[in-house]
Amino acid sequence: MSDAPVIRSDVPGSFPWAVFHERHPRLVRQVLDALPYGPAERAAVERLLVESTTGVLEPLGEDAPDAAQWREWGGLVWGRPWGEAPFLWAESYFYRRLLDAIGYFRPGAWQGIDPFAPFKNAELAGVAVDEELVALSELDALPRTKRAEALLSSALWGNRADLGFQITAGPGGPASSGLLADDSAVLWSELDRAGDGRVCVVADNAGRELLPDLVLIDHLLTDGRAAEVVLYVKPQPYFVSDATTADVLASVDRLRTAPSAAAQAVGSRLWQALNRGTLVLRTHPFFCAPLPYHDLPADLRAELAGAALTILKGDLNYRRLVGDRLWPPTTPFAETAGHFPSAVAALRTLKSDVIVGLDAATVARLDGTGTTWRVDGRHAVIQVCAGS
Ligand SMILES: O=P(O)(O)OC[C@@]1(O)O[C@H](CO)[C@@H](O)[C@@H]1O
Numbered sequence: 001m002s003d004a005p006v007i008r009s010d011v012p013g014s015f016p017w018a019v020f021h022e023r024h025p026r027l028v029r030q031v032l033d034a035l036p037y038g039p040a041e042r043a044a045v046e047r048l049l050v051e052s053t054t055g056v057l058e059p060l061g062e063d064a065p066d067a068a069q070w071r072e073w074g075g076l077v078w079g080r081p082w083g084e085a086p087f088l089w090a091e092s093y094f095y096r097r098l099l100d101a102i103g104y105f106r107p108g109a110w111q112g113i114d115p116f117a118p119f120k121n122a123e124l125a126g127v128a129v130d131e132e133l134v135a136l137s138e139l140d141a142l143p144r145t146k147r148a149e150a151l152l153s154s155a156l157w158g159n160r161a162d163l164g165f166q167i168t169a170g171p172g173g174p175a176s177s178g179l180l181a182d183d184s185a186v187l188w189s190e191l192d193r194a195g196d197g198r199v200c201v202v203a204d205n206a207g208r209e210l211l212p213d214l215v216l217i218d219h220l221l222t223d224g225r226a227a228e229v230v231l232y233v234k235p236q237p238y239f240v241s242d243a244t245t246a247d248v249l250a251s252v253d254r255l256r257t258a259p260s261a262a263a264q265a266v267g268s269r270l271w272q273a274l275n276r277g278t279l280v281l282r283t284h285p286f287f288c289a290p291l292p293y294h295d296l297p298a299d300l301r302a303e304l305a306g307a308a309l310t311i312l313k314g315d316l317n318y319r320r321l322v323g324d325r326l327w328p329p330t331t332p333f334a335e336t337a338g339h340f341p342s343a344v345a346a347l348r349t350l351k352s353d354v355i356v357g358l359d360a361a362t363v364a365r366l367d368g369t370g371t372t373w374r375v376d377g378r379h380a381v382i383q384v385c386a387g388s
Contacts, residue, residue, distance in 0.1 A: 002336075004325035007353060009090055010083025015353055015375045016091075020053055020082065023168050024094060027240065034118040037102060041110065044101035052082050052094055060096070065105055066285070070096065073290055088324035092290035095238050104236070114237045119163050120247060123207040124254055132208070133255070133263035136215065140262065144223070151219050152184055152347070152382070154212040159314045159349045160377050161208035163241035180350075180366075181333070181357050183384035187309070187345045190386055191220070194308030196227035200342070202287070203233050204314030206247035213313060214251055218266045221273055226308070228278050235283040239316060245281055293320045294339050305341035308387075312344060315351040322346075322356050333357030333383045343387035349380040357383050 009016035028049050032042055051058060056079050060067040070093070071078075077085045085093075103110035114120070123129070132154075139147050191199070199220055203213060213231075220226040234242045243251075252274075255267030273279035284300050296304070304310055312321055321344065322336035336356050337344055353374050366373045373379055 002323065002325060002327070004323070004327045004331075007087040007324050007326060008083060008085070009087045010081065015372075016087040017083070018168070019087075019091065020094075023164065024052065025049060026168070027164065028098075030119070031098070031102070031115050035113070035115060037110070041102045045098065048094075048097050048101050052090075052097070056081055057085060057090075057093070060100060063106075064100060066096075069285075086290075086324060088292070088319055089290040091239075092288065096288070099236060114244070114246070116163070116237050116240050120206045120241055121250075123161070123163065123241075124250055129208060129211065129254065130259055132211070133258040134260045136266065137260055137262040148188065148219065148223070149184070151212070151216045152187070155209075155216040155313070156347045156380055156382060157349065158209035158212040159204060159347065159380070161241075162205045162239075162314070162351065163207075164239055165315075165351050165377055178379060179382065180355075180362055180379050181381040181383050183345070184382045186384040186386055187311075187382065190309050190343050190345070190384065191225045196224060197308030198228045198230060198306060199226040200230045200232065200304055200307040200310040202310065202312045202317055203231060203243040203248075204317060205241040206243040206251065207241060209241075209313065210243045210247060210251045211254065214248075214255065214270055215266055217279065218269055218273075221278055222269065228280065229273075230280045230282055230303075230307070232287060233281060233283050234287050235285055236288055238288050242316075245283065248281060291320070292323050294323065296341070301341050307342040309343045309345060310340065312346050313348070315348055318346050318348040319352060319354050322354060324352075324354055326353060327356045329355045329358045329363045330360050331356040334385045337383070337385040340385065343385065345382065345384045347380075347382055349377050350374055351377050355381075357381065 007016055009020050011017055028045055032045060057074070057077050059074065059078055060070050077089065082090050098115065099105060102115050104112065104115070139150060142150065201213060201217060203210060217229045217231065220229055231248065233248055234244050237244060252267055252270050255263050256271065258264055258267070270279060274281070286297055286300050312318065321340065327336065333356050350373065355374055
């Protein structure tokens with residue numbers, strides 16, 4: 001076990017503290033403004049905000065379908081201030097309790113209604129998406145290697161389009177300033193080595209991140225880099241814009257009806273791939289669990305073990321892969337990701353304190369800038385832990 005400190009949200013002024021005390025209050029206002037929830041839901045959401053900033057962790061009611069599971073996942077945290085729980089745990093539980101507050105799992109009018117759908121829909125409908133999809137037609141003219149690089153890059157930087165992050169950083173966030181680690185050559189060689197195996201993609205955000213992810217998946221399938229792609233999505237709304245099955249369907253539809261022949265062709269091929277079973281959508285409750293991937297349950301571990309490569313998208317998946325700890329940033333990536341059941345690639349823009357696999361000169365340069373480089377979304381990594 002590592003002795004790197006587990007990140008918590010009880011240090012005023014820290015990034016995790018700001019998530020609870022600045023990001024969540026804004027998020028809650030936006031959720032309550034976006035849908036006409038009644039007095040009971042509104043009061044429950046307000047109570048959650050007070051509990052999660054100044055109160056102690058209360059378990060789910062016994063009538064919740066996953067109450068027993070969460071009691072077990074919580075272990076000794078119940079009755080403790082939220083900030084004393086691991087940040088990863090507490091943040092995940094916040095989203096579960098938000099669904100509880102708005103009646104997502106309770107029989108009634110709000111059952112199954114995604115509280116984040118208004119934001120996701122607005123993003124998907126935006127003209128910026130049309131412009132991005134029109135640009136797809138330029139890719140056909142590129143040589144194979146350049147096309148693959150461009151698709152990987154847009155799937156990577158698409159991770160900035162995370163609606164939770166934008167609540168505090170503003171739309172689009174600051175301009176990007178580059179890759180801090182780039183194992184993309186290893187990623188492509190892992191795919192080539194595996195020939196026509198199965199590639200798993202663990203999705204992150206819907207909308208402007210999922211669209212380039214889907215275009216990359218189409219490339220893997222049509223370019224002979226994967227015989228089958230399994231796309232894992234969340235079983236329920238989570239971390240604001242995380243993709244669910246409904247979001248994948250909306251994105252495929254957006255592609256098929258886009259004002260760009262190239263985008264329409266991608267959308268049609270993905271539809272056919274779903275029909276044929278070369279593209280498979282899957283989910284698992286563990287994708288909304290408050291735990292690191294080190295604790296993968298046996299069934300999901302076995303499923304992922306069969307992959308030639310698993311691509312994990314985004315910041316939260318990165319935190320779950322390497323462990324949500326204040327690692328020395330020069331800790332080798334393989335030391336923290338080697339437990340994963342298949343070769344694994346992380347495509348992540350930096351939006352939280354966790355980082356590994358950097359060289360000392362890069363860390364010194366970034367620290368010397370005096371910026372919030374670990375959390376401001378301007379930097380990214382492509383890190384790969386190859387299979388044996
Ligand atoms: O996983 P994603 O969408 O890339 O990022 C999730 C995120 O916005 O939420 C967490 C803080 O709330 C951080 O891990 C990160 O900033």
